[in-house]
Amino acid sequence: xxxxxxxxxxxxxxxADERQRSAERAQRADNRRRILQNAGIGIPFLLVLVAxxxxxxxxxxxxxxxxxxxxxxxxxxxxxxxxLVIAVRGIDLSVGSAQALAACIAAATVNAWGPLAGVVAxxxxxxxxxxxxxxxxxxxxxxxxxxxxxxxxxxRGAVLLFTGGAPIMIxxxxxxxxxxxxxxxxxxxxxxxxxxxxxxxxALSSMRFGKHVVAVGGSPESAVDSGxxxxxxxxxxxxxxxxxxxxxxVLLASQLGVVNGSISAGLExxxxxxxxxxxxSMAGGQPRIAGTFVAALLLSMINSGLNLLNVPSFxxxxxxxxxxxxxxxxxGAQRAAVSRMMKGSK
Amino acid sequence: MxxxxxxxxxxQEYPGxxxxxxxxxxxxxxxxxxxxGENGAGKSTLIRILGGIEQPVRGDVFVRxxxxxxxxxxDAQAAGISVVSQEFRLVPxxxxxxxxxxxxxxxxxxxxxxRRTHELTAGLLDQLGLDLDPRRTVSSLTVGDRQMVxxxxxxxxxxxxxxxxxxxxALNGAEITRLHEIVQRLASQGKAIVxxxxxxxxxxxxxDDVAVLRDGELIAEATIxxxxxxxxxxxxxxxxxQHYERASTTAPSSEVRLLVRDLEIPGVRNPVNLSVAAGxxxxxxxxxxxxxxxxxxxxxxxxxxxxxxxSVDGKAVRPRSxxxxxxxxxxxxxxxxxxxxxxxxLDVTENAMVSRARGHLPTLQKSxxxxxxxxxxxxxLRQQMRIRVPHGRQLIGNLSGGNQQKVLLGRALLSGxxxxxxxxxxxxxxxxxxxxxxxxxxxxxxxxxxxxxxxSDAPELAAIVDRCLVYFAGDQVAELHGPNVTEDNIVTASVxxxxxxxxxx
Numbered sequence: 001x002x003x004x005x006x007x008x009x010x011x012x013x014x015x016a017d018e019r020q021r022s023a024e025r026a027q028r029a030d031n032r033r034r035i036l037q038n039a040g041i042g043i044p045f046l047l048v049l050v051a052x053x054x055x056x057x058x059x060x061x062x063x064x065x066x067x068x069x070x071x072x073x074x075x076x077x078x079x080x081x082x083x084l085v086i087a088v089r090g091i092d093l094s095v096g097s098a099q100a101l102a103a104c105i106a107a108a109t110v111n112a113w114g115p116l117a118g119v120v121a122x123x124x125x126x127x128x129x130x131x132x133x134x135x136x137x138x139x140x141x142x143x144x145x146x147x148x149x150x151x152x153x154x155x156r157g158a159v160l161l162f163t164g165g166a167p168i169m170i171x172x173x174x175x176x177x178x179x180x181x182x183x184x185x186x187x188x189x190x191x192x193x194x195x196x197x198x199x200x201x202x203a204l205s206s207m208r209f210g211k212h213v214v215a216v217g218g219s220p221e222s223a224v225d226s227g228x229x230x231x232x233x234x235x236x237x238x239x240x241x242x243x244x245x246x247x248x249x250v251l252l253a254s255q256l257g258v259v260n261g262s263i264s265a266g267l268e269x270x271x272x273x274x275x276x277x278x279x280x281s282m283a284g285g286q287p288r289i290a291g292t293f294v295a296a297l298l299l300s301m302i303n304s305g306l307n308l309l310n311v312p313s314f315x316x317x318x319x320x321x322x323x324x325x326x327x328x329x330x331x332g333a334q335r336a337a338v339s340r341m342m343k344g345s346k
Numbered sequence: 347m348x349x350x351x352x353x354x355x356x357x358q359e360y361p362g363x364x365x366x367x368x369x370x371x372x373x374x375x376x377x378x379x380x381x382x383g384e385n386g387a388g389k390s391t392l393i394r395i396l397g398g399i400e401q402p403v404r405g406d407v408f409v410r411x412x413x414x415x416x417x418x419x420x421d422a423q424a425a426g427i428s429v430v431s432q433e434f435r436l437v438p439x440x441x442x443x444x445x446x447x448x449x450x451x452x453x454x455x456x457x458x459x460x461r462r463t464h465e466l467t468a469g470l471l472d473q474l475g476l477d478l479d480p481r482r483t484v485s486s487l488t489v490g491d492r493q494m495v496x497x498x499x500x501x502x503x504x505x506x507x508x509x510x511x512x513x514x515x516a517l518n519g520a521e522i523t524r525l526h527e528i529v530q531r532l533a534s535q536g537k538a539i540v541x542x543x544x545x546x547x548x549x550x551x552x553x554d555d556v557a558v559l560r561d562g563e564l565i566a567e568a569t570i571x572x573x574x575x576x577x578x579x580x581x582x583x584x585x586x587x588q589h590y591e592r593a594s595t596t597a598p599s600s601e602v603r604l605l606v607r608d609l610e611i612p613g614v615r616n617p618v619n620l621s622v623a624a625g626x627x628x629x630x631x632x633x634x635x636x637x638x639x640x641x642x643x644x645x646x647x648x649x650x651x652x653x654x655x656x657s658v659d660g661k662a663v664r665p666r667s668x669x670x671x672x673x674x675x676x677x678x679x680x681x682x683x684x685x686x687x688x689x690x691x692l693d694v695t696e697n698a699m700v701s702r703a704r705g706h707l708p709t710l711q712k713s714x715x716x717x718x719x720x721x722x723x724x725x726x727l728r729q730q731m732r733i734r735v736p737h738g739r740q741l742i743g744n745l746s747g748g749n750q751q752k753v754l755l756g757r758a759l760l761s762g763x764x765x766x767x768x769x770x771x772x773x774x775x776x777x778x779x780x781x782x783x784x785x786x787x788x789x790x791x792x793x794x795x796x797x798x799x800x801x802s803d804a805p806e807l808a809a810i811v812d813r814c815l816v817y818f819a820g821d822q823v824a825e826l827h828g829p830n831v832t833e834d835n836i837v838t839a840s841v842x843x844x845x846x847x848x849x850x851x
Contacts, residue, residue, distance in 0.1 A: 001787060017819075019488055020493065022487065023482075023486065026483070026485070026487075026631070029485075029486070086851075207457050208453065208456045208457075209456060211444050211458065214440055215437045215440065217439075218439040218440065219436070220438055222435040224419065224439070225429075226419065226435070226448040226449030227420030228448070230394045237455045
């Protein structure tokens, strides 16, 4: 009909070719993402580990290792909850205050009704506080950042009111020994963190709930169109984050033996730092529980190393802030790298 | 046979717009009903209502004679309505299989049966003739494959009614044929299919009957056999198809304003070569994902090129950001007018003036916007552009799509650009304003601007451009000149097919 149309060399070829290239691109992008994710946490972890062994006296002593593992376990459990919340594009700044309130109520309950009741009370209080956060976010439609900034203050006020500013001593030795007890030479809290972590990994990778979390965080519109109850998933994420903070609070109470209204201040920053450092993207839809776990170990080693070196605690704040910025920049670089990859540049 | 789905007197309103003005339709098992109409006729609104995503202001939906209120998409799915939406509704981080079964996962007690999910997904993909690993993440797929996954997803549900909103927009020839076979097989299994398409030949190929919407009203409903293409188009437009007259008054001058040499752009396979003369309108055609969007974005500095040269009026430019691009005389209007074009909280005057070239203005006006001066400038613009607004203080967000686009064209005009890149210039613009906008584009070109129009609307390109480049999967597959710029030629080339010999008028 006309010569101006150039006959393409067969549609099927072009399409197959395009498909081939996109598959390769995807593979490369995937690899790069994995490398950046693993390097972002793996390299600092190894560096700190080696530095700790070489340069820090008593770093590898059995009591210090046990101490680091317990601290890491408590932090990791809070981090799991935070991972979930960040994966649905939220954030929970109230974890520190919630943990303090849960720990204090748990301590008081232990003294009044015994250890088991204390455990239940601590976790229950945490879950209730998380539920409250979730309701504020999903029902009152307050953005998560502001909502939990507010409840951070509310919960902190509540715990100070509850304790009246005085410390609560835990009388039960059984309760106090839980944090230091060992099973197969490893502290019990660490086992608990590992088991909860494994359960979380399973829930995220193989359960309906996990797919819905990824969908809500990755593409909220798709989630709505797929008939997923987005608000329910968000509510559950905040609730679980609260329960996790409560669980960690119980372990913390057991570890400390004495709790007061001002414990766990600044925990939210540590929790966010380990989550992001572990490879969970702030953009949502990409929870990485295992990364959170490793990052909790890393942070615990840094804190312990600085303590053993008698570095003033002020520097620890600096270190934490720097670590958080590093983690976020890796997150940003990773996203940029992947999107460049997807667009096909070299 | 009784209707499986029926809507009665559906009315839907958005702020300032009546999208549906009382539409009643029945859908019967075993039939494919085509739903056609111009952009903005209300097709998408109707589909969103049937899918439970929007709730009508008035009117009822009946499923098997039972009145149903579809509050959300799970309600619609429970009622047996499955929708293949026009926008992609996939979660990029999840695998194909997880996406297909998202929201109705297989398994017990919240634990997903991965093996069965993969098997069933593989089966569905196979049915669609797609050889893909169900475990691959969706973010790694081509646009065409994503569309197919979207269709697989709709098929994975139990449904009586399948609504397909322009399912072939991103597919190639072979895939379209396969999809048509599937649609007809489903219909023969007793499903009711609602098929929305802009390609009328598709409608004639596979539909049993057709419903025409125009401006939110049901204009006609008939069996396909009782209509021919001309009648259908007449129903859609509400008048005889009157083609926009290409004003061939001024032949494009030989003065080249935009020259692109061997420009390597991420996402476009081959280096791009392009030259646009003063007064010339060049079209870029191609399906979604063909690379034409990348080309305009790259020229506007939004997607920096890897190598190659761009020159405007003989001066080499290297746009690395939109700001630089505007400085070097290139202006672009994005296809996403709402989020990348208008400044919704500012009024029309401010919207038109925001990119104004200030070089030649008096000192005061250079540094601060002077209301009186801008008001006068807008008044001139309003008459010249035939913008229908009561006054310059009107917030742009409240205007119709066509008027918004005119204001944005005014913005481009005032920026004093030599090269204007337009993306989907009449998306969401009603029929009347469309012709206006075509004329304005022509006038801009006649004033000496080099215009590049990137559009998925083949009739639009056929109507306004002097020369049309057709892209397919990152390749330029055709260059059409003058009288060869026809809708048919553009469409055939952009789905990667060789033009056919018999060509009906």
